Amino acid sequence: MKLYSQQQQEAFGAQLAGVLPKHAVIFLEGDLGTGKTTLVRGVLRGFGWSGTVKSPTYTILEPYELPQQNLYHFDLYRLADAEELEYLGLRELLGEGLLFFEWPERGEALLPPADITVNIQHEKAGRVLKFTIRDPQLQHQIAALTKNFQNTPLYPLGEA
Numbered sequence: 227m228k229l230y231s232q233q234q235q236e237a238f239g240a241q242l243a244g245v246l247p248k249h250a251v252i253f254l255e256g257d258l259g260t261g262k263t264t265l266v267r268g269v270l271r272g273f274g275w276s277g278t279v280k281s282p283t284y285t286i287l288e289p290y291e292l293p294q295q296n297l298y299h300f301d302l303y304r305l306a307d308a309e310e311l312e313y314l315g316l317r318e319l320l321g322e323g324l325l326f327f328e329w330p331e332r333g334e335a336l337l338p339p340a341d342i343t344v345n346i347q348h349e350k351a352g353r354v355l356k357f358t359i360r361d362p363q364l365q366h367q368i369a370a371l372t373k374n375f376q377n378t379p380l381y382p383l384g385e386a
Contacts, residue, residue, distance in 0.1 A: 227372045230352040235261045238355075238375055239268020245367040248295050249321050251338050253330040256346035261353055262328045265344065266299050269324075273297070282328075287314050296323030302332035311336045342368075 229235045246252075246269070254262040267279040273292045282288040282301040290297040298319055305311070311333050319325060320338060330337055343358040357372075359365040 227355045227376060228349065228352055229355065232261060232264050235264045235353060235355075236268035236271065238372075239265045239270075240272035241268075241371055241375060242368070243269045243272025245364070245371055246324060247341070247361075247364065248323070250324050250341040251320075252324065252326045253340040253343040254326060254328045254346065255330070255343060257348065260346040260348060262346060263299070263301075265346070265355075266297075266326050269326075270297060286310070298323060298325045300325065300327045300333075302327060302329040305329075305332045308333045308335040308337075 227238075229238060242265075254265065256262055263279065263281040270279055270290060270292075273294060275290060275292060279290075279299075280288055282299050283303060286301060286305065288299045290299070300314075302311075316336060327333065327337065327340075330340065339360070340358070341360050342364070345356045345358075347354045347356075355372075357365075357368055359368055
């Protein structure tokens with residue numbers, strides 16, 4: 227799926243919130259600056275979060291307690307050793323909500339398999355998102371969501 231701006235990426239994340247299960251492990255893959263945190267911000271907005279959404283680059287974990295469920299946003303880029311996840315209470319958080327992991331390969335020794343993997347790549351005037359989803363029903367729901375989202379008018383920046 228192609229998105230042309232941060233606003234579109236955030237808007238898609240907000241719609242994605244509507245189909246995500248209550249508990250899931252979500253890997254976010256992509257180079258620096260591809261909008262991994264932007265996508266998480268959109269999901270949080272979709273759940274009604276109006277507060278600040280910070281990148282967990284330096285804190286490693288940013289927790290969000292939402293009325294309907296909890297969301298935990300990890301950035302493992304600065305993780306020196308996967309064992310650090312134990313100190314952050316990863317085991318206790320599994321099954322407690324949505325767990326988003328940026329740079330999951332840095333903690334793969336301790337991470338469970340992803341329910342959803344979102345690969346985000348730079349492409350000319352935007353981003354391309356590719357999904358790998360374990361659950362067939364969820365795969366169908368996200369495929370329908372991306373199709374519907376792509377059928378709405380999307381314009382590259384400066385062309386609307």
